[in-house]
Amino acid sequence: HRQLYKSHRDEKYTGDNSQSESHSFKCKNRRKDSADVKSITSQSSDAPSLQTRRYSSMARIHSMTIEAPITKVINIINAAQENSPITVAEALDRVLEILRTTELYSPQLGTKDEDPHTSDLVGGLMTDGLRRLSGNEYVFSKNTNLSHSHLSAPNTISDVPPCITQLLDNEESWDFNIFELEAVTNKRPLVYLGLKVFARFGVSEFLNCSEATLRAWLQVIEANYHSSNSYHNSTHAADVLHATAFFLGKERVKGSLDHLDEVAALIAATIHDVDHPGRTNSFLCNAGSELAVLYNDTAVLESHHTALAFQLTTKDSKCNIFKNIDRNHYRTLRQAIIDMVLATEMTKHFEHVNKFVNSINKPMASEETSSHSEGSDCECTANIKNFPDNQTLIKRMMIKCADVANPCRPLELCIEWAGRISEEYFAQ
Ligand SMILES: [Zn+2]
Structure with missing residues (x-):
């Protein structure tokens, strides 16, 4: 975390005096309600003020109402898990694990119990071929x-x-x-x-x-x-x-x-x-x-x-x-x-x-x-x-x-x- 904060500070926050940033900063300040913007920005090397800053931007992100359907689904399952018997909760854990992957509709090829011939043939058809470089350079002639x-x-x-x-x-x-x-x-x-x-x-x-x-x-x-x-x-x-x-x-x-x-x-x-x-x-x-x-x-x-x-x-x-x-x-x-x-x-x-x-x-x-x-x-x-x-x-x-x-x-x-x-x- 510290490392993250540090790099954020170095790249973005130090010496940032832009009006719009300062404005939201002032509104969401947790430490001093009527903070002087200048005094806070000048303390940019000080951890608490950075944290304040971070909270304010997090608050802004959470106030946005852009939510993907999958997030809603995951939230519903999370809530359902709380009052479920342990076996159900565990099953839902596995469901969540699958839902969090990005390729929901693509089967995973090449699992260990599959026939190697099938994997090879289907894989050859379905991948972009990054696995097997031939070194045999062919440049498609543009005719x-x-x-x-x-x-x-x-x-x-x-x-x-x-x-x-x-x-x-x-x-x-x-x-x-x-x-x-x-x-x-x-x-x-x-x-x-x-x-x-x-x-x-x-x-x-x-x-x-x-x-x-x-x-x-x-x-x-x-x-x-x-x-x-x-x-x-x-x-x-x-x-x-x-x-x-x-x-x-x-x-x-x-x-x-x-x-x-x-x-x-x-x-x-x-x-x-x-x-x-x-x-x-x-x-x-x-x-x-x-x-x-x-x-x-x-x-x-x-x-x-x-x-x-x-x-x-x-x-x-x-x-x-x-x-x-x-x-x-x-x-x-x-x-x-x-x-x-x-x-x-x-x-x-x-x-x-x-x-x-x-x-x-x-x-x-x-x-x-x-x-x-x-x-x-x-x-x-x-x-x-x-x-x-x-x-x-x-x-x-x-x-x-x-x-x-x-x-x-x-x-x-x-x-x-x-x-x-x-x-x-x-x-x-
Ligand atoms: Zn065709």
């Missing part, structure tokens, strides 16, 4: 293609070749074969699927933008996916967009979300891996890549996908799908898109899953068992609609499920995806 697509693309949606139109007829089915679309579109499935899906959900109408703008936007976004990546290319983006649209079509999801959420989810799916370098976050951090430095080793890729997508969108009015919506709508939409793309980061996987299970899944399941009628769906979804936080959790879970849905597709598609991701990892 961001900011120029517009040089590839031929449809002029209007009616220009779409018949074979593509025919394929897209099946677009609403879960078994839709995205690789066939990739083949007939010359590895540009995102523009074509995007036009179809965005039309189905009335995205242009919501954004009040022309189909030409939407098309130009889809082209720019698709051009910034690396077709040289075996997995993280625009076919993966189209696949995630497809799954997201499929989930949005489900009654329960439809009833829980607003039109703005649907639009945000479709845009987020489209952009969620744009300019992916085919390397993992761990790799980029370990390599000290430009992107890792820019984003401080934190959600490096996800931050880049989102930031670049907004740069690409707003830098040219020809492809700016947001140019006609009002400021408030734009801010809400932007916030929702950012939240969803950042939710695809795997270090936060268990946090998102656990929040979803506790807030949406469990309450819905209990409501289902308590009310036997078939029409109870409306009640559940209405409860969600009234809570934006719950809508956020659903949107996050939706894009996360879409992002890792490969194994839920027909087996032949799943096998193709598995081959592609393995190849990308192997190249890394």
